[in-house]
Every structure is written in structure tokens, then in C-alpha cells.
Amino acid sequence: MSLLTVGSVAFDAIETPFGKTDKIIGGAGTYIALSSSFFKKNQNIVSVVGGDFPQEMLDLLSSKGVDLNGLQIKKDEKTFFWSGKYHNDMNTRDTLITELNVLENFDPIIPAEYQGAEYLMLGNLSPQVQRAVIERLTERPKLIAMDTMNFWMDIALDELKKTMALVDVLIINDEEARQLSGESSLVKASKVIRAFGPKYLIIKKGEHGALLFHEEKVFFAPALPLEEVFDPTGAGDTFAGGFMGFLASTDDISFENMKRAIIAGSALASFCVEKFGTQRLEEINQQDLDNRIQEFVALSNFEMVYQAN
Amino acid sequence: MSLLTVGSVAFDAIETPFGKTDKIIGGAGTYIALSSSFFKKNQNIVSVVGGDFPQEMLDLLSSKGVDLNGLQIKKDEKTFFWSGKYHNDMNTRDTLITELNVLENFDPIIPAEYQGAEYLMLGNLSPQVQRAVIERLTERPKLIAMDTMNFWMDIALDELKKTMALVDVLIINDEEARQLSGESSLVKASKVIRAFGPKYLIIKKGEHGALLFHEEKVFFAPALPLEEVFDPTGAGDTFAGGFMGFLASTDDISFENMKRAIIAGSALASFCVEKFGTQRLEEINQQDLDNRIQEFVALSNFEMVYQAN
Numbered sequence: 001m002s003l004l005t006v007g008s009v010a011f012d013a014i015e016t017p018f019g020k021t022d023k024i025i026g027g028a029g030t031y032i033a034l035s036s037s038f039f040k041k042n043q044n045i046v047s048v049v050g051g052d053f054p055q056e057m058l059d060l061l062s063s064k065g066v067d068l069n070g071l072q073i074k075k076d077e078k079t080f081f082w083s084g085k086y087h088n089d090m091n092t093r094d095t096l097i098t099e100l101n102v103l104e105n106f107d108p109i110i111p112a113e114y115q116g117a118e119y120l121m122l123g124n125l126s127p128q129v130q131r132a133v134i135e136r137l138t139e140r141p142k143l144i145a146m147d148t149m150n151f152w153m154d155i156a157l158d159e160l161k162k163t164m165a166l167v168d169v170l171i172i173n174d175e176e177a178r179q180l181s182g183e184s185s186l187v188k189a190s191k192v193i194r195a196f197g198p199k200y201l202i203i204k205k206g207e208h209g210a211l212l213f214h215e216e217k218v219f220f221a222p223a224l225p226l227e228e229v230f231d232p233t234g235a236g237d238t239f240a241g242g243f244m245g246f247l248a249s250t251d252d253i254s255f256e257n258m259k260r261a262i263i264a265g266s267a268l269a270s271f272c273v274e275k276f277g278t279q280r281l282e283e284i285n286q287q288d289l290d291n292r293i294q295e296f297v298a299l300s301n302f303e304m305v306y307q308a309n
Numbered sequence: 310m311s312l313l314t315v316g317s318v319a320f321d322a323i324e325t326p327f328g329k330t331d332k333i334i335g336g337a338g339t340y341i342a343l344s345s346s347f348f349k350k351n352q353n354i355v356s357v358v359g360g361d362f363p364q365e366m367l368d369l370l371s372s373k374g375v376d377l378n379g380l381q382i383k384k385d386e387k388t389f390f391w392s393g394k395y396h397n398d399m400n401t402r403d404t405l406i407t408e409l410n411v412l413e414n415f416d417p418i419i420p421a422e423y424q425g426a427e428y429l430m431l432g433n434l435s436p437q438v439q440r441a442v443i444e445r446l447t448e449r450p451k452l453i454a455m456d457t458m459n460f461w462m463d464i465a466l467d468e469l470k471k472t473m474a475l476v477d478v479l480i481i482n483d484e485e486a487r488q489l490s491g492e493s494s495l496v497k498a499s500k501v502i503r504a505f506g507p508k509y510l511i512i513k514k515g516e517h518g519a520l521l522f523h524e525e526k527v528f529f530a531p532a533l534p535l536e537e538v539f540d541p542t543g544a545g546d547t548f549a550g551g552f553m554g555f556l557a558s559t560d561d562i563s564f565e566n567m568k569r570a571i572i573a574g575s576a577l578a579s580f581c582v583e584k585f586g587t588q589r590l591e592e593i594n595q596q597d598l599d600n601r602i603q604e605f606v607a608l609s610n611f612e613m614v615y616q617a618n
Contacts (some may be wrong), residue, residue, distance in 0.1 A: 306558075
């Protein structure tokens with residue numbers, strides 16, 4: 001059940017109330033691939049980096065089963081760089097620097113051997129690039145999921161709507177859902193947004209969990225209550241990666257299995273925020289993840305039986 | 310398994326973005342009693358009203374199995390009155406009027422036949438009054454739960470701490486938990502607050518659900534995603550009433566049963582906000598409640614099985 005991810009592989013510099021980093025590895029594609037690799041033991045990625053990107057990180061991705069034939073390396077250019085600073089509440093951040101570099105003219109070339117991908121995860125990129133990927137696949141994947149952000153709603157809403165019309169699952173946060181729909185109630189927002197095309201809508205609410213809407217059904221996955229959120233960067237991509245990695249690995253897109261996939265994504269995201277960047281995702285093993293998933297089961301499962309008297 | 314509630318029976322006047330009411334029936338004790346009556350078919354209440362309180366509402370409470378011998382009626386005085394206006398986001402409100410009236414010198418007299426209460430629910434009142442009730446009970450109840458609010462943290466923190474030291478379950482919202490503990494992380498807050506006495510802490514997060522902390526365990530109950538919250542007044546009291554009514558009626562204070570009790574409380578609270586005041590709680594029947602509880606089961610239950618490949 002082949003999985004193809006398209007998303008940025010990049011450098012980040014992050015400042016939180018707990019400290020700051022120099023240039024570290026980031027990018028939606030990186031987080032998605034690392035996260036999905038816990039479930040999907042081999043996968044493909046289409047992305048682009050510059051000559052300044054460390055071989056060590058490419059080796060790490062390879063060692064996790066990520067095929068790099070679709071990762072363009074532009075020797076004479078520089079890798080995409082983003083720098084941001086989180087406010088004290090960790091829910092909001094300011095972008096300090098955005099250097100598009102290789103991403104400015106990114107042409108998502110699909111290697112021939114990636115054709116036939118059954119699961120496609122479109123990380124946050126311009127909606128035109130996301131749509132180009134869909135159009136270049138000779139067979140429509142079984143499931144297409146996409147992430148996006150308010151930036152594209154502000155400057156390219158028509159393009160975004162064209163792309164949304166082609167996907168199955170849209171993954172956005174609550175603020176973005178409100179902006180995209182013009183509705184403050186998430187239930188109302190979910191109806192407006194699904195009318196744009198996606199049959200499934202996942203609304204991420206950060207520390208308040210995530211909602212999955214499909215037809216008349218709704219599922220809620222909690223976030224694990226944490227003592228400390230150290231760095232939220234990449235948590236949303238990690239969630240999406242865990243979600244798609246789980247679906248691709250189990251090859252079951254029923255609503256019941258999507259619930260499990262959301263729990264899997266939530267569990268991985270809960271690790272991601274514990275340290276800067278991709279550090280925790282690189283440290284943890286399958287047993288750590290299984291234990292964390294069991295914490296989610298304990299957190300939310302109950303058996304509703306009662307006899308009033 | 311006798312249930313005793315102590316809490317205000319009052320008048321409210323409410324303004325929300327959807328409309329406004331004249332004086333309607335409100336008060337923590339009223340919401341708690343109406344809500345718990347869905348599970349506990351007979352119960353006692355200690356409270357006070359003035360001569361202006363409508364007989365019709367007393368008859369309604371009686372018809373729900375609420376014994377009124379502990380409800381003092383001060384013929385020549387006026388019932389407690391609160392008036393408030395909700396902001397557009399429904400999460401914050403301004404108090405417009407507070408007339409304590411009969412509540413100013415409320416002496417919570419416990420009728421002899423209420424002695425031996427096994428479940429005690431202390432609605433939001435001054436911590437001195439709450440403590441007086443505990444001290445006047447000749448036998449300690451099996452489970453004592455209390456609600457409180459930031460007002461008492463501001464003006465009577467020492468008294469509040471003395472009362473908290475005597476109870477088993479504290480039920481507060483996230484903002485109050487942060488104020489009471491001085492911690493912004495709810496996990497850290499839960500440790501600080503439980504060190505004050507309560508072995509169980511429920512933190513209500515409004516539209517984001519509720520958390521139950523006990524020892525090393527934590528349970529999360531979602532809120533039902535609603536198209537519209539019409540009037541949040543009394544939702545917290547309704548939650549507490551459903552919680553205690555469920556526990557008293559099942560007479561089981563295990564952690565597993567507390568989970569169910571929180572779902573029961575959440576289901577009742579989800580009705581409460583659909584119309585002004587106590588209106589929805591008066592309209593719905595047992596079948597409506599059972600159906601709503603099943604919605605909560607569908608919303609949060611999943612079975613975590615997978616085989617990666």
C-alpha cells in the first residue's frame with residue numbers, strides 16, 4: 001500500500017519560552033515522513049533541498065525506509081528556511097524569517113516508479129503545487145489527504161478551492177477552519193468546508209484534541225494532557241504523518257480505522273512537542289509509541305453501562 | 310444511596326447574542342437538582358428562597374423527586390437574583406446585577422431526616438457555608454463534591470482552602486484551576502490543587518470537554534460539538550448534578566464509574582446550553598438523555614487494534 005508524501009524538507013530556527021535553536025532540520029515533509037515511518041516501513045517523498053542540506057539527515061530518512069529518488073537536490077541553491085518565535089502561551093507565534101530559496105520555483109517531479117501511489121499526503125505547500133502533484137499521477141490514489149494554512153486562504157483562495165475539490169481528507173486547525181468557512185461553530189464550519197470537496201475533514205485543536213467529520217458522523221480524539229509543551233513546531237505535520245502512515249500501513253479507510261489513525265497521529269504529535277524540532281521523533285522507538293497509544297486508550301475509553309435506581 | 314445538594318435556588322436574567330430573558334429560574338442548586346433527578350429519583354436539597362419564588366417551580370422540583378423540607382422559604386424577603394450578559398464568543402460574561410437578598414445571611418439548616426446522606430454535592434456558595442454543611446452532618450458522607458469559583462479565590466482563599474481540605478471531589482473550570490494553582494499547565498495545576506485535599510479533581514473546559522484527575526490516572530470526556538450554544542448559564546451546575554446523580558444512583562465511586570458519571574454530566578450539560586435557563590432540562594426525557602449519551606459513546610470510543618506492515 002504505497003504512500004507518497006509531498007512536502008517541504010527544510011531548515012528551521014525556533015525560539016520558545018524554553019530556549020532557542022540554531023538552524024535545525026524542519027519542514028512539513030520531514031515531520032510527515034519521520035512520523036509515518038513508525039507505521040509505514042517504506043514510503044516515497046517528493047521534495048527539494050539545496051546543496052547545504054546535511055547528508056546525515058538524508059541518511060536518517062533513508063534508514064527509516066524513506067526513498068529519496070523523488071527528493072531533488074539543487075547543489076547550487078539553498079534549502080528553504082523558516083524562523084519563528086512562540087509567544088508565552090505557545091498557541092501563537094510570529095514568523096521572523098522566511099527564505100523560500102529552492103521552494104520558490106519548486107516543480108514537483110514524480111519519479112516513474114512512484115506512479116500508482118495508493119495513499120497521497122500533500123503537506124502544506126502552495127495549492128498550485130499540490131494540485132500539480134495530483135494531476136501528474138496517472139492513477140488517482142485511493143486516498144488523498146492535504147494540509148494547508150491561513151496564508152493560502154489569504155492570498156490564493158481560488159487556487160486552494162480548486163485543489164480542495166480534488167482531495168478526500170482536509171487537515172487544518174480550528175482557526176483555519178473558521179477562516180475558510182466564515183463560521184465560528186466548528187460543526188457549521190465542517191459542513192461549509194466539506195461542501196468544497198473533501199469528504200473527510202479533520203480539525204486540529206492543539207492541546208484540545210482533534211475532530212474528524214464525515215457525513216453525519218463525528219469523532220473526537222483528545223490531546224494527551226502534558227506538563228509542558230516544549231516546542232509545537234511540526235506537531236500538525238507529525239499528526240498528519242501518523243494518520244496517513246497508519247492508514248497506508250493498515251490499508252483500511254473505513255471510518256472506524258480513521259479513528260485509530262487519528263489516535264496514532266495524536267500519539268506521535270504528543271512526542272513531537274516534548275523537545276525541539278524532530279529530536280523526540282528520532283529518539284523514540286516502537287515500544288514508546290505503543291505505550292503512548294495505550295495512554296490514549298486509558299485517557300478516552302469508557303464503557304457506558306448503568307442501571308439507575 | 311441518599312443524595313444531598315446544597316446550592317442556590319434563584320432568579321437569573323440573561324443576555325446572550327441570541328436574545329435576552331426577563332427574570333427566569335436559575336441557581337446552582339436548581340440546575341444540580343434538575344440534572345441529578347435524571348438518575349436519582351429521590352434526593353434532598355438545602356437552600357433558601359424568598360416569598361417571591363414561584364410555587365410552580367417548587368412543585369416541579371417536587372415532581373422530580375426533590376424533597377423540599379430543607380428549602381427555607383423566607384416569606385418577607387427576596388430570592389437571590391443574578392443578571393449577566395455573555396460576550397459574542399460565549400466564553401466570557403459580565404455580571405450586571407447581583408442581589409444577594411436571602412443568600413446574604415443563609416444559614417444552611419440540615420433537617421434531621423437528611424442526616425446520614427451518603428453523597429453530598431456542595432454547589433457554589435461561600436466556602437464558610439459549604440464547610441458549615443459538612444460540619445453539621447453527624448456522619449461523614451461517602452463522597453463529598455464541591456464547586457467553587459474565582460470570586461472566592463479572590464476574597465476568601467484561606468476559607469476556601471479549609472473547605473477544600475474536607476472534600477473528595479473538586480469541580481472547577483480551567484481558568485479557576487490556573488488561578489487556584491498558579492500553574493498554566495493543567496497537569497501541573499492538578500497536582501498543586503489535589504495537594505490541598507481533594508483526591509479527585511475535575512477540570513471543566515467548556516466546549517473543549519472535561520478532565521478527571523486521580524492519583525496517576527487521567528480521563529478526558531469530550532464536549533459534544535454543537536452547532537450553536539444558546540445560553541451557557543448553568544451548564545457547569547448541570548454537569549455537576551449529572552455527575553453526582555449518576556454516582557449516587559449507581560452507588561459506585563470507582564474511577565471507572567466516575568468516567569461514566571462524567572459522560573452523564575457532559576450529556577446533560579449539552580442539553581442545558583441549547584435553550585435559555587432550565588428550559589431544556591425540563592423538556593427532555595430519559596430517552597432523549599439515553600440517546601445523547603450514545604452520541605458521546607460514538608464520539609469518543611474507538612478500538613485500538615492494528616497490525617503494521
